[in-house]
Amino acid sequence: MISATEAPAHGPGFLARKDLGALFALVRDDGRRLIGPTVRDGAVMLDELDGPDALPEGIRESQTPGRYRLEAGRPGRLFDHTVGPSSWKRWTFPPTVPVGTTRRDGAVVAFEPATPDAAPLAFLGVRACELAALAVQDRVLLGGPVADPDYAARRRSALVIAIQCTTAASTCFCTSMGTGPEVSDGADVVLTELDDGFVVTAGSRRGRELLERLPVRLATAEERDAAAGGVAAARAAVAANAGVAAPGLPSRLMAALDSPRWADVAERCLTCANCTLVCPTCFCTSVTQRSDLAGAETLSERTWDSCFTGSFAAVAGGNFRSRPQDRYRQWLTHKFATWVDQFGTFGCIGCGRCVTWCPAGIDVREELAAIAPPPRAVVTGMHLPAVTPAPDEAWLRPARVVATHRETANVTTLTLAWEGQVPGAGQFVMAGPPGFSAAPISVSRARRGAIEMTVRAAGPATAALTALGHGATVGVRGPLGRGWPLERMLDRNVIVVAGGIGLAPLRSLIEAIAAERERFRDVTVYLGARTPRDRLFVGELGAWSAAGIAVTETVDRAGADWLGRVGVVTHLFDHAERLPEGAVAAVCGPERMMEATVEVLRARGIPDERIFVTLERHMECGVGLCGHCQLGRFFVCRDGPVFSIAELGDAFGREGL
Amino acid sequence: MARPRLGVVKFASCDGCQLTLLDLEDQLLGIAEQVEIVEFAEATSARSAGPYELLLVEGSVSTPEQAEAIVELRRQAAKLVTIGACATTGGIQALRVFADHDAWRASIYPHPEWIESLATATPIADHVPVDAELRGCPIDPGQLLEFLTATLLGRRPRLPDEAVCLACKRAGSVCVVVAHGEPCLGPVTRTGCGAICPAFGRGCYACFGPRETANVPGLRRSLVVLGNAPADVDERFAGFTALAPPFARAAAAGLAAAAATGGDDARR
The missing domain is CATH 2.40.30.10 (Translation factors)
Structure with a gap:
């Protein structure tokens, strides 16, 4: 990855504005597409640029919650703006990328993963907060057990030319998040704009080699001072803005899950998803299929999705976040609390895009101050350790x-x-x-x-x-995912409670226990089904009993031919005098059934650390990259699906999480 | 294996959605290989009264005859799918429910007594159960193709019920609300069109109808705060999907305000 800024041998250089074209030419000679800011449709957008003429000359922005307008900036300046609605993730993590193709020819089926489009890029005009955003996405998409191969290819190839901010919008709060305005690391080249050119430094070997090929002279002391003065002016401007009291915010926010403000903001929130799509760190995606009419070829594509859509947390038969307040709470608590648990940084880098581009003008700074008011704040910087990319996960x-x-x-x-x-x-x-x-x-x-x-x-x-x-x-x-903790059950009594189809993942546990039965103490299986006809694995229950596993069954509704017990599965415990000493419980079924079962097990003295459940959530990727199955600080697919109740804490059974 | 029998029929409508099917020129032969088109007046003189495995229904119910006909068609169709704003929400002609039907009829036709029409123009789903809806004025060819393909394969068609904003942002368009103060209904409108209007600097006018969780009061407040007159915002709902329940109240208010100020034309 990219190293910290290195001081060039002879100090900062100076590149005249008229020579900026040489930079474009060099980058193009290296076979790179150059992406940078340009004015399109009344906004500064990041697009592919032909030359310096495409840069937004003499343009500044006025940004307030829900409102963005271009204005005249300092004449001749090319980077007098801050950040517009597009971010670099459009190129590192594009809105839609192919992930694979399924081909069917008669009975022959082939699954081919997509090859990442590796055309090398150069980014011109990356701000300090945006460098932090790239580093945050690096941790999410490269730093986990499974890396995203498409992101890895695009990100590693990109040459990053940063620009120091010398102005700030009213929506900027990088100083709160510790991400700016000064560029620290992550760039190959750093530019600071003056009236007639740029003070330039290299941030990497790749950057130094580029500067050596450009008409750069040593910067004068006046130029260096002017550059430092520009950045200081930006810092002063950001510091005067409303901010976020970041220290201690995660715990304050998670303590406010029942704040009445969530319902209040939901009246204003349009759940339109704009905040998440302009956010440079949001990474949630869905995979969709497109087939030809005959069904011979199906292309699977990964598309930007958002936790604000109705289908995002939906599973067959229900939706974990049906209410707008659930969706806003999910987004805000992820950005400012559970992201820290998952990735060691905030998910917010203080660029203010979500504030400006919210059509309802909802300002996260204001909401955070209302929901999780600050104690006496001391702002500290964000720590972004280097990321080690993990091996790529194969496709289907x-x-x-x-x-x-x-x-x-x-x-x-x-x-x-x-x-x-x-x-x-x-x-x-x-x-x-x-x-x-x-x-x-x-x-x-x-x-x-x-x-x-x-x-x-x-x-x-x-x-x-x-x-x-x-x-x-x-x-x-x-x-x-992570399965049942068999090692925690060794030499202990084991209680297994299944409701309906929930027996499926427990069958593998029961069989694993039966295979080495002598290593466990009393094992009791409680099975609940809706009707006698909904019972699963009926032919195997005898074998379980023969292996020394006690099996008790009940059904919710019985017919005339059912001679067994009737009632919900938790009633089975009523027949047991007391549950075995020191037991470990494994529970799977509909979420309401699991909640009721956990209550009963707790009441019978089994501590939360020894009650395990397996959760169902909407999953698309299965490896912690798409965001759908998030539950508080967990991705259910990667960190679960089996959890102890102690791990889940308040997240278990809470509506709308 | 016999190809499924496909019918395409229309009620009160402009035929534009049927034309979307005809406009799928590159795929039309492929479609005809997969299904047997037995009824499609825009395309073939062959007629069939059913039964149909799949029946696409365009238009809203605006005459007593149509109200009877749709009941019989439902009996003939294994799967009945409504296509377009008229069939799914009532369409532009549903604006009559906000007005005096007899007065309108008398002002337009020299012999209004010869015109047999209902005082309402209602979506098909108000009359018979509907298996799926393709929204829009007109429907989107990509969604139509996806629906047919998925139905033939037996998988769930991808017809997202999210806001237009997601497609707009994925396409890289600049938000016309935030950057220009345009009254855009994208945040409360169902996606599927490809966010065409904002791509050309225009606000969305909700021809795909409401999305799930359409926060209409929230959007009205926001658009007014951003400098739009409340009556102008409301009038924007009085279009192709005005009768859709989340929009109807705002649409009625917009029409009433327009009438009070002498009508749309007089104000402009």
């Missing part, structure tokens, strides 16, 4: 259906021939038939050479999965 690979078993009217177990890593109990895979989006499916049984997925037909994609026959090909990725 084919897996063949080798057996199917109808469990109930709408639940089917598919057996897939499986190569590679054997999923652990409670892990999941992303799976979908060719031409469909992949859905998160828990693995209900895993052994070398084959895995089983037990799928309920809840929507068209899962219906298509359950309809697959022997020999069909499925696109899969995985195993993914």
Whole structure:
């Protein structure tokens, strides 16, 4: 990655404005597309530039909440503006990129990942806050267990020419977030504009080599002073703006999840998603499919999405964030609180785009001050350690259906021939038939050479999965996520509670225990189903009992032929005198059922640290890159889906999170 | 395997949405290979009264005859899909519900007694159950193709119910509300058009109708704060989807204000 600013051997240089064309020519000679600011449709936009004439000469902006206008700036200056609605993520993380193609020719199915478009870029006019934004996205998209290959290719190739701010908009608050206005690191070349040219320094070897090829002379002391004075003026201007009391903000904000202000802001918020799309760090995406009419070829594309849309946190049969106040709270708490837990920095870099480009003029600074008012604030800088890119995750690979078993009217177990890593109990895979989006499916049984997925037909994609026959090909990725903590259950009593399809991920746990039964103490399985006809794995219950696992069943509604217990699954505990000593519980079912079960287990003396649940959320990527499944400080796909209640804390069972 | 039987029919409408299907010139032959087009008056003289596996319905119900016909068509259609602003919200002709129907009819036709029309123009879904909707005036060819493709494959068609703003920002257009103070209805309007109007510096006029969670009061307040006259903002809702429930109140207020000041033409 890019190193800290290096002082050139002879101090800062000076590049005359008339020689800026030479920089454009050099960059083009190097085979790069040059992206920089230009005026389009009444705003300073970042577009591909032909030459210095395209830069916004003598232009300044007036920016206030919900309002943006161009004005006359200092004559001749090319960078007298601050930041417009577009950000560099349009080039490092474009709005739509292909991720892969599925081709079907008869029974032959091929999944081909897309090749990143690696045409090298040069960014001219990157501000300090925007360098911080790039570093934040580096941590999100390159710093996790799985790196985004498309982002990695674009980002690594980009030459970054920064510009020091010498003005500020009223919406700027970089000094609050510790990201500016002074450029510190992350740039190859740093420019500071004066009336007749630029004071230039190199920030990397690549930058120094570029400067050596330009008509740069040593800057005079007056020029250096003028440059420093310009940046100081910008700092003074930002400091005079309203800001954000960043120190301690995450804990203050998370303590205010029930603030009445969320409902108040929801009256004004249009949930139009503009704030998230102009934000240079927001990274949430969805994957969509486009097929030809015959269904022979399907292109999957990744598109910018937003936590403000209605479908963002929706799953089959429900939506975790249906209310506008839930969506605003998700966005604000992610930017200013849970982002810190996940990535070690704020998700906000203080550029003010979300303030200016909110059509309703909602100002995050004002909302934060109302929701999480500051104590006596001491502003400190943002710390951005270097990022180590992780190995790239492959795209879908084919897996063949080798057996199917109808469990109930709408639940089917598919057996897939499986190569590679054997999923652990409670892990999941992303799976979908060719031409469909992949859905998160828990693995209900895993052994070398084959895995089983037990799928309920809840929507068209899962219906298509359950309809697959022997020999069909499925696109899969995985195993993914963190499964059941078997090691925590060794030499302990184990309680397993399943509701409906929730038994699928628990079956792999029960079988793992049965395989080494002597390593566990009493194991009790409580099963709940809606009706006797909705019971899963009926033929296997005897084998579990034979392995020394106590199985108790109940159904919500019984028919005449049911002789067993009737009632919700938590009532089964009423029949148990007391739960076994020191037990560890594993629970899976509808979220309301899990909440009720956890309450009962707690009341019976099992501490939160030993109660584990597995959560269902909207998932698109399965590796913590798309943002859909966020729950407080977790991505359910990457950090879960199995969590202890102690880990989840207040996030468990809270509406709208 | 027999191709599914496709019908295309119309009620009160301009035929523009049907033309969107005809305009899919590059794909039309491919579509005809996948489905059997048995009823499509714009394209073929072959007629069929059904049954249809898929029936595309354009237009709103604005005569007593139409109110009867749609009930029979629903019986004939396994899947009934409404196409366009008229069929999904009532269309521009639904503005009659905000006016005196008899007075309008008398002012336009020399023999109003020969005209048999309802006092309302209502969406198809007010009369029969509808399986899916393609919005817009006219519908978007990409959405139509996506709907047909997904339906043939059996997957859920991608017809997002989010705001126009997302498409506008992805396209890299400058927000006309923030940069120019234009009254744009994009934040409360369903996407699907590709955000065409803002790309040409014009505000959205909601021809795709309301998105999910359309905060109309919030947008009205914002547009007024940004310098628009309240009556102008309201009148903007009195267009192609005025009868859609989230818009109807603002549309009625806008029309009333326009009438009070001597009508649209007089004010301009």
